[in-house]
Amino acid sequence: MADERVRDVQKWLNQTYGKVSGYEKVTEDGVTSWATIYSLREGLQHELKITELGQGFGTATRAALRKIIKDIVPGTTGNIVKLIKGAFWCKGIGPTNFTDTFDSPLYNAIQTLQGYAGVTPDGLLSVNLMAALFDMSAFVLIAGRGDKRIREIQQELNGKYSSTGNDDDEGLGILPCDGIYQRDTNTALIYALQVVLKVKNPNGNYGPGTISATPTVNPGESGEIVRIIQYGLYVNGFYTGDFNANYDDDVASSVIAFRKFMNLPEFTGISDLTVIKGLLTSNGNTDRDSNMFDTSTQLTDQDVLNMKTYGFSIAGRYLTGTVGTGSEERDKNLTPEEIQRITNGGLSIFPIYEEGGYELKYFNGYQGYKDGFLAVAAARELGFPSGATIYFAVDVDVLDGDIEGTIAPYIIGVINSMNDTEYSPGIYGTRNVCLHGEKLGMKYSFVADMSYGWSGNLGFKMPQNWAFDQFVEYSIGGTPIDQGASSGKDPGHNTFKPRPVETISPEEAIKSITSSGDLINGKISFDKSTVLVDEPYLKVSAKAATEFKHEGKGISFSVKNGKFSVNEEAMMKAFLKENKIPSAAADIIIDKFKGSTIPSKLTAGSFTFEMSNSGVELLELKITYNLLKVDNKTLSGECSMTLDVQFTPLNYVKEELPAIFKQLGEDTVKALGPNITLGIVLVVGVVIFVALAPETMTAAIVAFLTLYIPKLILD
Template identity: 60%
Template sequence: MTDQKVLETQKWLNATYGNVTGFEKAPENGHTGWKTIYSLREALQHELGLSQLGEGFGDATKGALVHVITEVKPGYKGKIAKLIKGAFWCKGISSGEFDESYDADLDKAVKALQGYAGLPKDGILTVNLTAALFDMSAFVLVEGGDSNIRKMQQDLNARFSNELGVMPCDGIYQRDTNKALIYALQRTVGMSAEVANGNYGPGTVSLTPTVSSGTTGYIVQIIQYGLYVNGFYKGNLDGNFNDGVVSGIIEFRKFMNLPPFSAVADLTLIKGLLTSNGNTDRDSNTCDASTQLTKNDIANFKRFGFDIVGRYLTGTVGSGENERPKNLTISEIKRIAEGGLRLFPIYEDGGYTVEYFTSRQGVVDANIASQVARELGFPSGTTIYFAIDVDVQEGEIGSGIVPYITSLLKTLKYTEYEVGIYGTRNVCLHGEKLGVKKSFVADMSYGWSGNLGFKMPKNWAFDQFSEYPIGGTPIDQDASSGRDKGVVITDFPKGISRNEVLKKISKIVSAFGVEFGKKITISVGVLDVTLEAKAAVEPKDGAIFFFFYLFCN
């Protein structure tokens, strides 16, 4: 539905600033969107005297605005007042007549926005409030939002908006909210505003307190916030270390496997609530590696307390002279079993960009991975973790990731193996909804948008949180929930010779009426398979495994 005030704003912007160099015209459709917001920002920049206009509301805009904002108050007249009125209409807040007067209606609109944002309703328009106004951020509870999270956002604004800016108050726990919560912790434990930055670095780690029953104050409220957004607290957000906080801490520790399972809120608990990777110095029994492991590597892993190791089914890492195989071999499997480690398989042979993930690719990957796992002797019921090793944005998940995971599930259900997903919390949460039973969470990438502000999936089996070398061999350290204990392989399938492989290929090709050495294309469901059978093909080639699985089993 067209908003006439928004349409009036768009038309005025284009008529007034359409010939200004660098100004991009707003769409005249009566609907607020980023293009209209960009036009409002560029018009404001022009009125502030900036020669170069841009879509952002950065330091240059704020620096210019700070010199005039104190004059923009009741009684002021000028185009800046009209731009502010237009921004309010685009925000869905009435600002009276669309003119150049800072009148009582505009003063009322400023106070309304302050109230929505959790700020004192004093009517004083600040640089930070103006930046929030000239933005698409929502300050009312949106669909899918949580009223308690909105109250938390308002509280954080009330305390820290002068330093952080005015964050959205829409009830959605998101990246900005997460960073603001870490910032609140930093300021609460004594870090100055000049040093605090919303990142949980070494300085914050060193200052993180240990809090237990009997403590009160804002530090407890921050813990309550952390427990709430992770789904482990439903009580009052009042700063009291009550029974709900006690049980919430214990349950969160158990869920994340963070012993001791007591009600003490220490670094491991607090950082675990506020970041994806948590306390990176904590102990765990699992690691994964992209290196073909020697007997010495396995002995070193055992000495470091690891019981389970994740390894890749196929592929290489590095490039050029540094390229090396990462695929698991039967001899390596034997060394792993003899060394007392259990094993879980990972499939990642590409997939470093969002474009890789399609329904068709899911069919390909499921077939390759299951055939290789079978050739290596992985027993029935083993979960194969398919890597989605990219920071997928929420808007991209439905178009590519969901079809990819759906294809994995549909294809692997006809085999003896189970689908697992490696990816961000958000990706794993989507996989969980689709029916994936186990997740390998890429929490080590704590800055990824798919981790910040997202809960841990309930089906998590492994949680990757740190990386370092052991005896020169790089590893990723993983926590384990116990949902996947790994496997020990001692029974290996009988191998197949190169001549037998070529005979099978020749037989299949002949069956389709094509001479050996020619190309054939065969459609199977959504997949078109093209095979050129020639003597140079090696049995280990992934395409051969895939072809055998489809047509030979």
């Protein structure tokens, strides 16, 4: 929503600095965004006589501010004061006016921000406060996401550690106080620990100096380090008591619970390096013992003996692929001979699938569906037993805002493609990626905690479903490995038997599916689109392909054992709502699909939808079927069928519904109610004739089409 005071700030910025070299004009839309913050920063830099303007609030800006900050006091006038007031308006703390005078309303605004941030509300500006002000960081509890006790931690950290008292060292700075455990909060906890331990040059990074200074803290002790342990236990979800700096029984029992969850023996209430670093970093104590490793190297008998001697019992190995490039390229895939060597040596194996998950652009729904299909085929060929979890690698640091558009569709694709197989889907990635995977339905997580500096690890809890925790890399006997811990959820596998399955080719599958029914009897082709319906109100064409496709925005139906099942119901409801479908119609769509049997030869697969809506004049729908099993036979290769539907609702109402209602009596209507095809036609008709609003009419037609067209094609 636009804020007229923010718009005033934007207009003034463009008028005042529009001709200054390096200044980037901001859109005058009244919405606070990073673009507005950048313009405020550039204006401030110009007033500080910095010639090369930039979007950051870096060393040069801080140094220039440090020289004048104590002179910006009540009574001061000038553009810097006006910039400060503009920043306050963008922060949502109104200084009452937008003049260039440091007046009492500005003084009050400064005190308000200081109170929100947890620092002394003295009304005086500092470099740290200016950095927090000229930023998008929030200092109020974020509704629906923020935790008031985490905000309490953030405020206390700011209050105690934001400044060292040295004018040349701003210390920790003033960090967000929004109640969300995040990277900045995590860094602040480590910084606070370093200050308490008197580590030289504290920087928020848990390095060798901090490791060597970390003490063992016992129950009964007290002090700031105990408070930091309490903070760490709380943000990791293991403590609900007071932050009173007393190591009481509640703290000790919370430490025991954390040790057991992370599998960090001995399971005592003592906080040593393993506990403290484990609370504040993702990789924890990298010198700790564990029983799992993974490697991209095909293991020899000597390798297996070395791993066993080092105390490992579980090996993570790749199902397919190569590693390296050019002359350095080598196979990384597990082989039957290697399986024999590993299991004869007393180790078990869990499978990893990675064929390109090193870049964000790799991940989408189609790729997930394809990877799941290929991984299952490889696991069967190698003989992994029924029930094995396959871990799909997201080997990249994905920013939180990018996950929904890339990793989430990929995960859904994997889950859908494995829906009717004997294997379970798992995820490898940062804590944040694994948390998303856990929520979407991945059975277990293999957490890439070794990359402790990744944005997806700092400030995120460990997922509850973690099976493996990768924390350090090194070589044994010249063979590089990644060492990890095991939670016990997945013990790996030591019994293998190849599992041949009856397959069907894509061509045979399409022929079988389209061999019944007058509408599509033998008409669908792999090389061109075929028109199936050509009526004044409805046009349907179809085309098959020897590849999986993913259309739409996450709306997904799965087919398992010949029945529909809705995946991500909440996501689907949101999608239907975006397309102006009332909740009642959305409920009809979901409820009618869930558990209903498909009277066709499609045994397993998925459906994705893409919809475009031009009011009541034209509705276009793309339905893509990805096939996994037909006639209970597994597809030997990728196969999909896409329907393109064009529908004119008003023509349909005029030409079809009156005739249907005229021919059907009340008893017939009741009898047809449970029938998906005609029953939904009647539901649509009732909605249309009871509520003639065009939007309702279109929504009802969409509900009908979503149900009717797939049934029409497959029946």
